[in-house]
Amino acid sequence: MRPRTSAASATRRAFGFYADLAAAQFRRRTPYKLTYIVTDECSCRCAICALWKAPRPGARTDEIERLFAANPELSWINLSGGDVVERDDFLAIVTAAVSRTRVFVLDFPTAGQEPERVEDAVRATLELPLPKLVVTVSIDGPPELHDRLRGRAGAFDRARETFERLSALRSRRFQAYVGLTFSSRNDARPAQLVDDVLAHLPGVAREQLHFNLAHHAPHYYRNRPDDVPDRERLVAFLHDEERRRRTQPRSTPLRLRWLEATYWKLAVEYLERGRSPLPCSALASSVFVDADLRVFPCATWDRPLANLRDVGYSLRAALARPDAIAAAEDAHALRCPNCWTPCEAFPTILSHAPRALVRARHGAAPNELKPVVPDVPHG
Numbered sequence: 001m002r003p004r005t006s007a008a009s010a011t012r013r014a015f016g017f018y019a020d021l022a023a024a025q026f027r028r029r030t031p032y033k034l035t036y037i038v039t040d041e042c043s044c045r046c047a048i049c050a051l052w053k054a055p056r057p058g059a060r061t062d063e064i065e066r067l068f069a070a071n072p073e074l075s076w077i078n079l080s081g082g083d084v085v086e087r088d089d090f091l092a093i094v095t096a097a098v099s100r101t102r103v104f105v106l107d108f109p110t111a112g113q114e115p116e117r118v119e120d121a122v123r124a125t126l127e128l129p130l131p132k133l134v135v136t137v138s139i140d141g142p143p144e145l146h147d148r149l150r151g152r153a154g155a156f157d158r159a160r161e162t163f164e165r166l167s168a169l170r171s172r173r174f175q176a177y178v179g180l181t182f183s184s185r186n187d188a189r190p191a192q193l194v195d196d197v198l199a200h201l202p203g204v205a206r207e208q209l210h211f212n213l214a215h216h217a218p219h220y221y222r223n224r225p226d227d228v229p230d231r232e233r234l235v236a237f238l239h240d241e242e243r244r245r246r247t248q249p250r251s252t253p254l255r256l257r258w259l260e261a262t263y264w265k266l267a268v269e270y271l272e273r274g275r276s277p278l279p280c281s282a283l284a285s286s287v288f289v290d291a292d293l294r295v296f297p298c299a300t301w302d303r304p305l306a307n308l309r310d311v312g313y314s315l316r317a318a319l320a321r322p323d324a325i326a327a328a329e330d331a332h333a334l335r336c337p338n339c340w341t342p343c344e345a346f347p348t349i350l351s352h353a354p355r356a357l358v359r360a361r362h363g364a365a366p367n368e369l370k371p372v373v374p375d376v377p378h379g
């Protein structure tokens with residue numbers, strides 16, 4: 001595959017991204033990371049997601065181009081859904097993201113139900129001057145369980161084919177992972193679940209399997225509070241997983257290993273206490289925009305702040321409003337539902353890198369270890 005990114009463009013984008021990470025240590029006011037729900041539409045019928053029951057198609061292509069043109073400072077863009085690849089204008093959307101912003105990392109998940117289409121989309125995206133592309137194919141169990149959870153016969157086989165096609169693409173700018181989300185529907189024996197999934201994915205290294213925790217996201221997935229996995233079972237699994245990973249050689253770059261290891265160590269604390277382990281950087285480093293272009297702090301907190309259509313599509317303008325400034329302060333103080341989803345937790349870890357490192361290694365101070373009831377409920 002012929003990379004089209006010029007060395008100068010890649011360097012400029014990399015410099016911007018790492019400058020953003022450095023600035024994040026000082027609580028900047030303009031997020032560099034956008035999670036954007038391009039569409040609710042999706043060919044799956046998942047048990048833990050209600051998007052497909054009343055899907056919103058998402059903004060028009062020209063509006064999405066205006067969104068990116070109005071926010072050129074974005075350096076990390078997560079396109080999500082629904083299934084973004086199932087939009088006919090997917091390539092126009094990623095082209096706008098790459099050409100109108102200084103994005104360094106672009107990532108998106110897919111249910112992988114149209115293997116050839118996903119492969120074509122990734123190949124086309126790699127023709128753009130984008131330094132890093134990460135795609136996660138969602139697989140939540142071995143074939144029978146996965147098909148049941150996704151509400152579609154053959155869903156596992158199609159997702160597996162998608163992952164195999166993506167794994168065969170050779171580009172240093174591209175990484176493909178399998179994403180396994182633990183929820184109340186598959187958490188009976190987490191370690192056995194992982195073994196069963198890997199047994200049906202020959203050739204997939206365990207480190208290509210990334211875990212996630214289902215959260216209650218009323219304004220996003222519109223799911224139910226009891227979809228979240230059992231805390232005790234997950235904590236026990238994560239302790240075992242940490243021991244296992246420590247003793248296994250891994251080919252993942254060190255900085256990614258550090259980020260993931262820190263995320264999961266702090267996830268144990270989150271599960272045990274029900275409170276986010278670090279001051280949240282939502283609205284300082286990251287922001288969430290839904291399919292109707294409404295701005296929220298994150299995927300979990302149902303606190304609408306503005307509609308981009310009313311502010312010239314500018315995140316800077318939306319987040320300069322008094323309510324958005326107050327919400328940023330509330331997030332930092334964890335006066336919010338509290339969560340630990342990778343979309344916001346990774347920027348939070350990167351915004352508090354030294355503190356995250358100490359906390360992951362030594363744990364919370366004794367006076368912080370009592371269970372906490374979140375200060376603000378959902379809604």
Ligand code: SF4
Binds near residue numbers: 043051082
């Ligand atoms: S969880 Fe994802 S794959 Fe499943 S219906 Fe919702 S958007 Fe589609």
Ligand code: SF4
Binds near residue numbers: 281297299338339340
């Ligand atoms: S900790 Fe609060 S503000 Fe931060 S991502 Fe979670 S719910 Fe949103």
